[in-house]
Amino acid sequence: xxxxxxxxxxxxxxxxxxxxxxxxxxxxxxxxxxxxxxxxxxxxxxxxxxxxxxxxxxxxxxx
Amino acid sequence: xxxxxxxxxxxxxxxxxxxxxxxxxxxxxxxxxxxxxxxxxxxxxxxxxxxxxxxxxxxxxxxxxxxxxxxxxxxxxxxxxxxxxxxxxxxxxxxxxxxxxxxxxxxxxxxxxxxxxxxxxxxxxxxxxxxxxxxxxxxxxxxxxxxxxxxxxxxxxxxxxxxxxxxxxxxxxxxxxxxxxxxxxxxxxxxxxxxxxxxxxxxxxxxxxxxxxxxxxxxxxxxxxxxxxxxxxxxxxxxxxxxxxxxxxxxxxxxxxxxxxxxxxxxxxxxxxxxxxxxxxxxxxxxxxxxxxxxxxxxxxxxxxxxxxxxxxxxxxxxxxxxxxxxxxxxxxxxxxxxxxxxxxxxxxxxxxxxxxxxxxxxxxxxxxxxxxxxxxxxxxxxxxxxxxxxxxxxxxxxxxxxxxxxxxxxxxxxxxxxxxxxxxxxxxxxxxxxxxxxxxxxxxxxxxxxxxxxxxxxxxxxxxxxxxxxxxxxxxxxxxxxxxxxxxxxxxxx
Numbered sequence: 001x002x003x004x005x006x007x008x009x010x011x012x013x014x015x016x017x018x019x020x021x022x023x024x025x026x027x028x029x030x031x032x033x034x035x036x037x038x039x040x041x042x043x044x045x046x047x048x049x050x051x052x053x054x055x056x057x058x059x060x061x062x063x
Numbered sequence: 064x065x066x067x068x069x070x071x072x073x074x075x076x077x078x079x080x081x082x083x084x085x086x087x088x089x090x091x092x093x094x095x096x097x098x099x100x101x102x103x104x105x106x107x108x109x110x111x112x113x114x115x116x117x118x119x120x121x122x123x124x125x126x127x128x129x130x131x132x133x134x135x136x137x138x139x140x141x142x143x144x145x146x147x148x149x150x151x152x153x154x155x156x157x158x159x160x161x162x163x164x165x166x167x168x169x170x171x172x173x174x175x176x177x178x179x180x181x182x183x184x185x186x187x188x189x190x191x192x193x194x195x196x197x198x199x200x201x202x203x204x205x206x207x208x209x210x211x212x213x214x215x216x217x218x219x220x221x222x223x224x225x226x227x228x229x230x231x232x233x234x235x236x237x238x239x240x241x242x243x244x245x246x247x248x249x250x251x252x253x254x255x256x257x258x259x260x261x262x263x264x265x266x267x268x269x270x271x272x273x274x275x276x277x278x279x280x281x282x283x284x285x286x287x288x289x290x291x292x293x294x295x296x297x298x299x300x301x302x303x304x305x306x307x308x309x310x311x312x313x314x315x316x317x318x319x320x321x322x323x324x325x326x327x328x329x330x331x332x333x334x335x336x337x338x339x340x341x342x343x344x345x346x347x348x349x350x351x352x353x354x355x356x357x358x359x360x361x362x363x364x365x366x367x368x369x370x371x372x373x374x375x376x377x378x379x380x381x382x383x384x385x386x387x388x389x390x391x392x393x394x395x396x397x398x399x400x401x402x403x404x405x406x407x408x409x410x411x412x413x414x415x416x417x418x419x420x421x422x423x424x425x426x427x428x429x430x431x432x433x434x435x436x437x438x439x440x441x442x443x444x445x446x447x448x449x450x451x452x453x454x455x456x457x458x459x460x461x462x463x464x465x466x467x468x469x470x471x472x473x474x475x476x477x478x479x480x481x482x483x484x485x486x487x488x489x490x491x492x493x494x495x496x497x498x499x500x501x502x503x504x505x506x507x508x509x510x511x512x513x514x515x516x517x518x519x520x521x522x523x524x525x526x527x528x529x530x531x532x533x534x535x536x537x538x539x540x541x542x543x544x545x546x547x548x549x550x551x552x553x554x555x556x557x558x
Contacts, residue, residue: 009276012262019258023327035242036320043316045241046169046307051088055310058383058443060456 092448094173095164098180099448100533102160103441105188107526109152114522116145118515125508135199143210144198150208150288151219152191154433158296159184159226161440164448165303166230166249170237174229183225190218206267206277208285213268220260227253244319248299251327255291259284275343279335286334289428295326297392297436298365304389304436304443305372309379314371322364329357336407340416355407362400369393384459388439391467395431399424414489419504420481427474430518435466438525445532454535458528462521469517472510480507 006013030036047053120142122129130136167174174180194215197203202212211219230253234246242250263284266272272280306313313319332354335347373380373390380386402424406415415421442459446452453459484504487494494500 009272012266015258015262022254027324030242033240039316039320040312042241042243043306043312043319045239045243046303047310047312048088048171051307053310053312056308056379056383057310058308058385059379060382060384060459 088168088447089450091167091171091173092164092450094175094177095167096448098174098177098184099160099164099444101181101184102156103445103529104533105184106153106156106160107522107529109148109156109191110522111526113145113148113153114515114519116141116148118512118519120145121508121512121515125505125512134201140199140201140203143203144195146208147191147195147198147211150293150429151211152188152195154293154429154437155187155223156184157434157437157441158293159187161300161437161444162249162252162296163226163230163233164444165245165300165440167233169243169246169303170233172233172236172238174233175236180226180229183222183229186218187222187226190215190222194219204268206281208288209263209267209281216264216268220257220264223260224257227257243303244313244316244323245299245303247320247323248295248302251323252292252295252299255287255295255331259287259291275338275341278338278341279343279347282334282337283331284334286337287331289425289433290326290330290333293429293433294330294396295323297433298322298326298396300436300440301369301389301393301396304385304439305369305380305393308383308386308389308443309372309376311372311376314368318364318368322361322368325357325364326361329354329361333358333407336412339407339409339412352407352409355404358400359404362397362404365393366397370397384453384456384463385439385443387463388435388442391463392432392434392436392439395427395435399427399432402427414485415481416485417488418481418484419477419507420485423474423477423481426470426477430466431470431474435470438462438466441529445529449532451532451535453528454531455528458524458531461524462528465517465521465524469514469521472517473514476507476510476514480504 035042044053051057119130119136120138123131123138123141130141134140163174163180191211194211197212197215198210202214203210204212230249234250263280266280267277267284271277302313302319333351335343335351336355339348339352369390370393380390405411406420406424415424442453484500487500487503488497
């Protein structure tokens, strides 16, 4: 691929713009869906009824 | 900031007498059983192959006549075969196993059509085998991190797309609205890696760009392979395992989101710092250096979150096989990143460039950070996927100590050696003889080989424990005092 000037890289630049646009869209999507609110509650979503907060779930047998 | 709950007597879903309580997680774990076993078995195979290749390459650096009778075992081929076996073989198979499992758990949805995942995984390993055989045969491309010959890469690309789709499909069919920070990291990496790989392949291998554009693309890809593929996968795993094992939420969820987005913004600019001093536009190098320094933001954010979550946990992380590895990895993430940002400064780079310092830095990042976190992930995951205990706590300890001490020894030796080497190479008056500088690195290279043997011992312990667990076929299913906590002493006595 001969690259004499930036125009030669246009396909890659366009692809990059699409990629960057996708990232911006993801930020907007997350903001609109409430992903950037109530952080303390959201930190607890990994705990479930089956694996609740406050339980240690891994240790050596003699510890 | 979340208040840490008081740790209580341990129980787990699998130790519960109520089958309905266990049902959902068990279904998710079961849906990934076959593919997980396949990926981890493959990862262990590549780990062993990669370690043997690494040892051969390491010994050659202080005993050049070692394995010198054939062109197949020349340093260039063996070293590249090692790197691809570790990065694409061990690293990616571990990611496919551990991160897909965590993704499915966070999405609370079983993985569908696991057989197709298995086929895609088989093609990945087949493509890699062909590629590494090609490197050893002499079809190597001579482009660092993209050495795999042209005829093997389409198979790898197609396999990756098929595997990546599974992670995205799990996300698409998730239960619940919230996206946990680990999912952000995994989705980001799944999104970034194909972009990196395709652009690098097209612009360097298939339709090569001219001149410095190739080298800029090369280091953009190579650095981002660590920063936008291995790093987010390992950080996402740590963000899941640290709070999960300790039973306490992450210190600051707000900071974790900030950390993810700042990584996404800054990291992809940083790779060009590998070309400092080269014939590259100065503004491009400056942008890369600024981005490298800005990486301090996500690194400090992650460090605060990971380390503050541990504080006050009464050393429970040390009592957990999983967290022993994960915390070691997390601490080294902080260290390697700060060192990396410093190395990007022009004045420091003048000394470290073209020396073993950089090699030590790469091993610090890929092994002490990424690989150790992935080992921790396997120790947590496998008992839950197989509903079976790890058979030997001693082997886990051997694995940890050999790998932790081995990699620290290697990093110290290479970075001290590299700094001395760089200082001497910059002082042509006192060190005019280049060969003499090379010879002075020999003691450090011997230490490096010793550290490689230590890593090999650790890997053998890991492999032995894994296959013992796999083939003991239920012998440890109801063990009352297993190395990992699946069945507490109290609950286990009921089973």
